[in-house]
Amino acid sequence: MANKSNMSGCFNVLNWSCLEWFINLYLIPSSLNLILPKKDKAIYPFVPGKIGVYNRMFD
Incomplete structure (x- = not known):
């Protein structure tokens, strides 16, 4: 997992049901x-x- 200064190392971990939720x-x-x-x-x-949009922004 990358930090905020290296977003090229961030990958999606959601599936469609999580996105719909x-x-x-x-x-x-x-x-x-x-x-x-x-x-x-x-x-x-x-x-x-x-x-x-990063869902962690909504935490």
């Missing part, structure tokens, strides 16, 4: 078309046209 809990509109990065792909750099 997170979306419902924080009332995130479906119009934002959230996606999960692939488990073997670093979160950063972000997918073009998308904004990275």
Whole structure:
């Protein structure tokens, strides 16, 4: 696990059911078309046209 200064070492650990729970809990509109990065792909750099959101920011 990387620290905040090295986000290229951070990988997705959520599955779709966790993402759906997170979306419902924080009332995130479906119009934002959230996606999960692939488990073997670093979160950063972000997918073009998308904004990275880390669920730990909501803790």
